[in-house]
Amino acid sequence: MQKSELGTVRTLWRLVPFARRALGRISLGIIAAIAAHLVALSIPQFLQNLVNSLVDGGIDALLPAVGLILLLGVLEALFVLLRRWLVLTPGTFVEADMRNTLFAKLQDLPVAFHDRWPSGQLLSRAVADLGLIRRWLSFGIVLLIANFITLVVGLIILFTYNFYLGLIFTVASVPIWIVGFKFERKFGTIARLAQDQSGDLATRVEESVHGVRVLKSFGRGGFAADQFASQASELKTTEITKAKAIANIWLYLILIPEVALGLALFAGVWFAANDQMSVGTLVAFVATAMVLRWPTESLGFLLGMTLEAKTATTRFYEVLDEPDLIADPKSPKAIAEPKGLLEFHDVYFRYPDASVDSLDLINGVNLRLEPGQSVALIGLTGCGKSTLTALTTRLYEVSSGSITIDGVDIRELTRWDLRSQIAMAFEEATLFSSSVRDNVLLGSSEKSESDLKQAIEIAQAQFVYELPNGLDTAIGEEGLSLSGGQRQRLALARAVAANPRILVLDDPLSAVDVDTEAMVEEALRQVLTKTTALIVAHRPSTVMLADKVALMQDGKISAFGTHKELLASSAHYRHVITSLDEENKQREVNL
Amino acid sequence: MSLYGTNNEEKSDLNKEESRFIRQRSRKLLGSLLLPLRARLWLAVIMILFSTALRVAGPALIAVGIDWALPRAINNDLMPLWMVVGAYLLAAAVGAVTVYFFLTLTAKIAQAMLFDLRNRMFVHTQKLSVEFHERYTAGRVIARQTSDLESISELLSGGLSELVVGLTFMIFTAGALLVLDPISFLVLACALVPLLILTRWFQVNTNRGFRAQRVASATLIQNFVETMTGVRAVKAFRKEKDNERHFGGLVETYRKLNARLIQLFGIYDPGLILIGNATVAAVLLVGGFRVLEGTLGIGVLTAAILYARRFFDPMEQIAIFYNSYQSASSALEKISGVLQEEPSVPEPENPVVIHRAQGKVSFDSVHFQYATGDQVLKPFSLEIPAGQTIALVGTTGAGKSTLAKLISRFYDPTSGVVKLDDIDLRDITNSDLRREIVMVTQEAYLFTGSVAENIQLGKPGASMAEVEQAAKAVGAHDFILKLPNGYDTDVNKRGGRVSSGQRQLISFARAFLANPAVLILDEATSSLDIPSEAMVQKGLKTLLSGRTAVIIAHRLSTVAIADRVLVMEHGSIIEDGTPEQLVAAGGKFSRLYKAWRESLI
Ligand SMILES: Nc1ncnc2c1ncn2[C@@H]1O[C@H](COP(=O)(O)OP(=O)(O)OP(=O)(O)O)[C@@H](O)[C@H]1O
Ligand SMILES: Nc1ncnc2c1ncn2[C@@H]1O[C@H](COP(=O)(O)OP(=O)(O)OP(=O)(O)O)[C@@H](O)[C@H]1O
Ligand SMILES: [Mg+2]
Ligand SMILES: [Mg+2]
Secondary structure (H helix, E strand, O other): OOOOOOOHHHHHHOOHHHHHHHHHHHHHHHHHHHHHHHHHHHHHHHHHHHHHHHHHOOHHHHHHHHHHHHHHHHHHHHHHHHHHHHHHHHHHHHHHHHHHHHHHHHHHOOHHHHHHOOHHHHHHHHHHHHHHHHHHHHHHHHHHHHHHHHHHHHHHHHHHHOHHHHHHHHHHHHHHHHHHHHHHHHHHHHHHHHHHHHHHHHHHHHHHHHOHHHHHHOOOHHHHHHHHHHHHHHHHHHHHHHHHHHHHHHHHHHHHHHHHHHHHHHHHHHHHHOOOOOHHHHHHHHHHHHHHHHHHHHHHHHHHHHHHHHHHHHHHHHHHOOOOOOOOOOOOOOOOOOOOOEEEEEEEEOOOOOOOOOOOOEEEEEEEEOOOOEEEEEOOOOOOHHHHHHHHOOOOOOOEEEEEEOOEEHHHOOHHHHHHHEEEEOOOOOOOOOEHHHHHHOOOOOOOHHHHHHHHHHOOOHHHHHOOOHHHOEOOHHHOOOOHHHHHHHHHHHHHHOOOOEEEEEOOOOOOOHHHHHHHHHHHHHHHOOOEEEEEOOOHHHHOOOOEEEEEEOOEEEEEEOHHHHHHHOHHHHHHHOOOOHHHHHHHHHO | OOOOOOOOOOOOOOOHHHHHHHHHHHHHHHHHHHHHHHHHHHHHHHHHHHHHHHHHHHHHHHHHHHHHHHHHHHOOOOHHHHHHHHHHHHHHHHHHHHHHHHHHHHHHHHHHHHHHHHHHHHHHHHHOOHHHHHHHOHHHHHHHHHHHHHHHHHHHHHHHHHHHHHHHHHHHHHHHHHHHOHHHHHHHHHHHHHHHHHHHHHHHHHHHHHHHHHHHHHHHHHHHHHHHHOHHHHHHOOOHHHHHHHHHHHHHHHHHHHHHHHHHHHHHHHHHHHHHHHHHHHHHHHHHHHHHHOOOOHHHHHHHHHHHHHHHOOHHHHHHHHHHHHHHHHHHHHHHHHHHOOOOOOOOOOOOOOOOOOOOEEEEEEEEEOOOOOEEEEEEEEEEOOOOEEEEEEOOOOOHHHHHHHHOOOOOOOEEEEEEOOEEHHHOOHHHHHHHEEEEOOOOOOOOOEHHHHHHOOOOOOOHHHHHHHHHHHOOHHHHHHOOOHHHOEOOHHHOOOOHHHHHHHHHHHHHHHOOOEEEEEOOOOOOOHHHHHHHHHHHHHHHOOOEEEEEOOOHHHHHHOOEEEEEEOOEEEEEEOHHHHHHHOOHHHHHHHHHHHHOO
């Protein structure tokens, strides 16, 4: 999250592509707002005539003048109505458009991005920040410009009443500029800080809710609450500083016009006393100055809002500017005749935050999975098995070397195409809070009911039929209303239902009992005869599922062969796969 | 239809009684938030009255200037003019400075309230039972604690003080007008009638809209959070397009609701201006006649017009903030609903204090079903003597985790009693219970933060030496040292920075450090490789001596350290005995055991 150096205007200018559709109406809205303000400003003019005629005692002038003022009043209201009508709806479109774009971008960005970015920061960008931008677009910018122009016009009118009185107000506006510039610098930083802190707070909330079971089972709710409170209190301090900055500029925005008005009053009365100015003009002058007061005072929070919109835009673009390092190729290839040959050629990979002096995590993997062949990937915890599987669908990108499917480099396929060739089951079954059916078929309409049934059969997930609404039961957030093994089997069914050329299963049966495991394996074998499969395994029982075993060690495939061969030839393999140290064996024998 | 707690909170179309119920609830919450701040609130009120009085004095002073000082000035007596202008400047300066202090004070009040509310929400959602979280979903809890609080914060920090400033300003202006020229005041008073009617219309129409908007935003957030959480699966299964469509639909619903609300506001606001301008014209007309009659000075008329105009000046601001007030109050309604929820696993009223539990766990004719489903645990009784290590095995979905969750009181049994040392769990305070019984859940959840912090969660304030010792005991020390910053390495969200086996080891070390009397391990080693598992088993042997333990595992290697095995199927315990007995008895366990033995090499 690097700080942007762009100025306020240039940052906000970046909203133009999204606001384009709304820009016409917003500009018209600004014009309507100015018109409304000008009408309001003109009312004192007529007041002047009226007062002068009252002084002369003419009743004929009163009624038309009042009528005119009423008319202007109605006109002002109409212009405001027009402004709102013009500006408000387009703002919501801009917000929706930006929100959808952000969402799409986030889905598109590589997993590495999501590893790095706290979830609350994304959430606060998608919700709070965009709401702020919408309000600024349909309200802040319009009033800011309109008020500013009104002030200028008002000043000119003041000059027409009386040059010296006008001068007083012009001179008085100088300190306002100074205060304004100071404010911009200070407030921008605080606004940004507040947004970041509230994003962090959102992250903490998110984790405390998702991790509520852990916090509960250790009784650490209170502990987490303390941490939360200290973070919330930081935000509180920032918000108070922010409010002080606003209060400060308000002080000047109230004070300076009042002082100018006081001085103008003195000068005006003096002029009137010396017959250099009519009473009517004095009244009109004061009335105009009064009309200008609110636009002046409102500059404070409008400016504040603008700066917040600026930081919100910066935050938005921090995500949008993120280069998508794992993108589709410019001219994608297609696999003419998919067979399911998966090859790793000299694949290297390291995580961006790995320590500098460490070896690459994947350090030259060469592996060839023939079409229809299933290979078990074995290795110690943390040796990089899951990472290697993630490389196949470009969740992460190889640092060097290549992975090919039927001879085509996966980077030359579109991601859509690639991921339709390979289906994965992750070690953590990620389910969504929709129905069983949607979770297995993922909303794909090309799949039929019988595909669904078959997949459920293979994964031994028949328990779904016994759920309250069968296949249409909503399985709750992240599937947490299912047992661990049930979740895992559903995730497996999903991978099978995709009916891919290549299956990548990351420890797919770790949470099921021995009997079920045997049944799943039995059923899976049917599928595996025609599907290429890479299966991460920790247990000998899962290894049995595969034709060949690849042993991973120090980032390489150190041995490849059948289970029997490796048992005979590789000491490391024996270490990884054979359990039971001597002591345990003793007890086993006794049983 | 009950609206208690979060029941039916999606409903936005409430009848009179229902909305009274909800409004009362959120008003009570507001009251309780304001109560501790009342001294400061009074101070703020005094300040605002004072500063507004000063600011409202302006037009009156101008009137005095024109009607009194001007004629004197014509006669070359400038003294009154000096006095008027001096008074004007003084009033303006003091008024403005008071506004400054008022604004900072209200910001402090607002932030204190928000802080209070944030913390209450956080603490309360942590207190609510798992059952609530399952029903309400994480996404919605998050929405309540982020976007709803945001909208209250917006009102409090942006709007409330301006609302108050504006309102007092209006009241004072009206008061000044009353003093200056009662007839003009009457004209103004007449204008209040359409003003109130318009406001009522706006209120009634937006109430429903804002409620619906809160629901829509929660749904949106829920969907967003879920997608980002499961982004790997989303990518791997090419759900992006579908998701975009679905999310786009939610965004559109939210947008439409918003647009409608804004349109209502777009009528309300010009309506106010219209009323204001018409009033000015009326004041002018009535005043003009009187000036012609000679019963009113020009200066007073000027002041009256200025007051009448200024009376409506803050209206636009007020309208805006009234709008955000409406939005905030629907947010507060939802929040008050969550706060009204009571944990279905409540704290005891008269707790039995335990200092150090023995660790005996017993089930007395317990039966259990989840809120949504069938009977998951059929009625059963079970006694686990203190210090015994139990292996709980069985088919997936048999109810093992459920049984474990009953021991650690995630849920209370539907009927029957679960006891620790012969004390009903429902009579033990949460803090005692959590100290004595710890469960490592099937989902090894790590929090953003360093490895050390994650382990320390087992015992806040534990020294680095203790942390390392725990890590060593479960065999996690070596890999932790290899991470870029060792124990200080950030594990990223959900522990994504470490492999799943490593995640389990860290959760395990956490439990090790907690040092409870009863330890429950739910598939705590399922993702470990065999050597690491063996290492953990070895650690367990020392850890479990003198401790009660329930170990759920599908890999029967755990059985090696168990004193007793329970086999579960379809919600019942079908076999119970020492491993030796069960193997000899030739039941299900014996078969499983043999199969497992054969699978080993
Ligand atoms: N997102 C990440 N960023 C940085 N390092 C990571 C990331 N994910 C994993 N690692 C590191 O890479 C190594 C390999 O992780 P990986 O998940 O591939 O292991 P694995 O072989 O699947 O282990 P297991 O059997 O426990 O699942 C681990 O040491 C881990 O700390
Ligand atoms: N929160 C819940 N709400 C409703 N039903 C649930 C919930 N959690 C579990 N169940 C159901 O209760 C039954 C028992 O689940 P439990 O998690 O206890 O099984 P388990 O024996 O631990 O299985 P596994 O070995 O797969 O983890 C399952 O049928 C499951 O679908
Ligand atoms: Mg892994
Ligand atoms: Mg379970």
